[in-house]
Amino acid sequence: MNDKQTTQEKIFNRYYRIFIIPMIFLLYYLLSYLVNPYSKYWSLTTTRSWDDLLAEGVVMMLICWLITELSLISARLMDKWIPWERWPVRRFITQVCYQIILVFILLKVVMIILTFIFGPPPERGDSGPEKLDEWQFVFVCVMLSILISAVHTGNYFLQRWKTSMLEAAALKLNAAELQQIAMQAELQSLKLQLDPHFMFNNFSTLSALIQEDKNTALAFLENLSRVYRYMIINLNNDIITLREELKFIQAYTYLIQIRHGENVDIQTDIPEEIITRGIPPITLQLLIENAIKHNVASAAQPLHIHIYLNGEGKLTVSNNVQRIASNMPSTKLGLQNIRNRYRLLSDLSTEIKEENGSFLVMLPLLDF
Structure with missing residues (x-):
């Protein structure tokens, strides 16, 4: 328990006593009247002096205070020895019996002290009504003690519930933060998968151009630098x-x-009004590279790649299917990369299908 919690508990206990002790004092007289409204005690109250009534009130307030303190102390001790969470039935039986015994001992001690201070009380005889009043007094005190323990127990469970809710909220927040960190790490890993394949192909082309046409090689290198700069800038x-x-x-x-x-024809047909929408970076490059990698692209069989907005409002990349004959199965790493990035960034998913001789990848546009 931290210092803030300890301070709050002390403040609560202080105001708790200020509230509960007067309430117990009033409840004592209310319960006494409800238990036996025809007691002789009530008829004699109007004939007693104010000094007697005040003295009795002070003594009863003291008794109520002692009952409150002892009930709270015993309840806290039992919270450690016999917690409700482990032994609820044993705790209930033990606490009720303990409260009864505690009240009997307390009242006996109080009577001894009062006798020592004020002298023995006047003889009241052994009549039934008088004995009933004495047992009524003990019964009401026991009920008050049990009531105080019940209030303490209710507050105990309320505080435990509040603590558990705060802990659950903190754990949920930590889990969300850890999930976000894991998602970002996975996203970075997915982005880095793009670089090796892309750079290998283009450096091979650049190497050949340097030997054949230096001017074209320079223009190629300049555009390659722009492309790679774009990839570096948008990596994060x-x-x-x-x-x-x-x-x-x-x-x-x-x-x-x-x-x-x-041999490769790339056409874009994108309306102006959607160019401010979002997309994971390098997605179109990956799809174009994927189409070229898996399809024949020759003068006799040119590969047509079309980037456009379909009727469903999705960005679509399509190419005519003319697959390269190969014994090596496709790993589908590029398409899985795009799927995973959309999964991490939103609830929207990509759609991939092949129809009428065309391979289509439909990408939902994202909002910032």
């Missing part, structure tokens, strides 16, 4: 605007034209 960005991605694709398309010439 989860979402970018479609406008930025399309500018990147323009530079990337130049690299593709140098590598494949007219």
Whole structure:
């Protein structure tokens, strides 16, 4: 328990006593009257002097205070020895019996002290009504003690519930933070998967160009630098605007034209009103590279790649299917990368299908 909790508990206990002791004092007389409204005590009250009534009130307030303190002390001790969570039935029986014994001992001690201070009380005889009044007094005190313990127990459970709710909320918050950290780490890992394959292909092309055409090699290197700079800048960005991605694709398309010439035809058809929407960075580049990797692209069989907005409002990348004959099965790493990034960034999912000789990847646009 920290210092703040300890201070709050002390403040609560102080005001708790200020409230509960007068309430117990009033409840004593209320319960006494309800238990036996025809007691001779009530009829004699109007004939007694104010000094007697005041003295009795002080003594009863003292008794109520002692009952309150002893009941709270015993309840706290039992919270340690016989906690409700482990032995509820044993705790209930033990606490009730303990309260009864405690009240009997307390009242006996109080009577001895009062006799020592004020002298023995006047003889009242052994008549039934008088004995009934004495037992009524003891019974009401026992009930008050049990009531105080019940209030303490209710407050105990309320505080435990409050603490458990705060702990659950803290654990939930920590779990959410850890999940967010894990998601960011996974997202960074997915982004880094793009670099090796992309750079290997383009450096191979650049190496060949240097030997054949230095001017074209310089232009290729300049566009490659722009593309790679874009990838580095956006490595830490989860979402970018479609406008930025399309500018990147323009530079990337130049690299593709140098590598494949007219064998690969890339067309974009994007309405102006959606270019401020979001998309995971380097997604279009990955889809274009994936289409080229798995399909024949030649003068006789050119590969047509089309980027457009479909009727459902999704950004769509399509290509004609003319797969390369290979014994090596596709790992589908690129498509899985895109799926995972969308899964981490939103509740929206990508849709991939093949129909009428075309392979389509439909990407939902994201909001910032």
